[in-house]
Amino acid sequence: MLKSAALSVLILLICPACAAQPSTEAGQMTEQEARQAFSLAAVNIGKRSFIVQLADSAQKRAQGLMFQKTANPGMLLLYKQPDFISLWMRNTTMPLDVAFIGPDWTILHIEQLQPLDETSISSNGKVIAALEMPQGWFAAKQIKPGDKVKLITN
Missing domain, CATH: 1.20.5 (Single alpha-helices involved in coiled-coils or other helix-helix interfaces)
Structure with a gap:
């Protein structure tokens, strides 16, 4: 019994x-399952405005762009407190650029990430967010370290 x-x-x-x-x-x-986990948010960099998926919890940040076939529309990994972070590309099959965003919402640095590469890429300082976009997106938009980022919330 x-x-x-x-x-x-x-x-x-x-x-x-x-x-x-x-x-x-x-x-x-x-x-479809991977994308359903995320809400969308508006982001401004300079005079450019665009919509991205928002990863604003530990679970969503851990999932990131895994299992999605395209990096569009991009993803903002948002943290509650500034901290040093590291990212990798497990289960992510498209090349990405990531902009590490400091506590003052300025881009600290931009790094390239290669598909399925599990090497850790770390922020150079404490960050409040990381913006993942298709590789080459920041260069094509002439977005660089020092540019200000603004998250538009309702």
């Missing part, structure tokens, strides 16, 4: 974890 009760409790604990797993057989999310 005690064994069957323990087994029942164990099953109840395991089942919610199974339900939270991605729906594909390989254990990976579909692109």
Whole structure:
């Protein structure tokens, strides 16, 4: 009797974890599932305005652009407090540029990230956000370190 009760409790604990797993057989999310986790936010850099996916929780930042097939519209990883951060490209198949954004909302530096590269790329200082865009996007828009970023919230 005690064994069957323990087994029942164990099953109840395991089942919610199974339900939270991605729906594909390989254990990976579909692109639609990956995108559904994120709300959209408006960002201004200089006179340019654009919409990005917003990763504003630890879970969303950890997921990032994994399992998405395109970096468009981009993603803003937003932190509650300025801190040193490191990023990698696990399960991310497109090349990215990332702008590390300091506590004063100025771009500190921009780094290139290569598909599926699990090498850690770290911020040069404490940051409040990191903006991930398709590789070459910042250069094409002539956005550089020192430029001011503004998150538009409702």
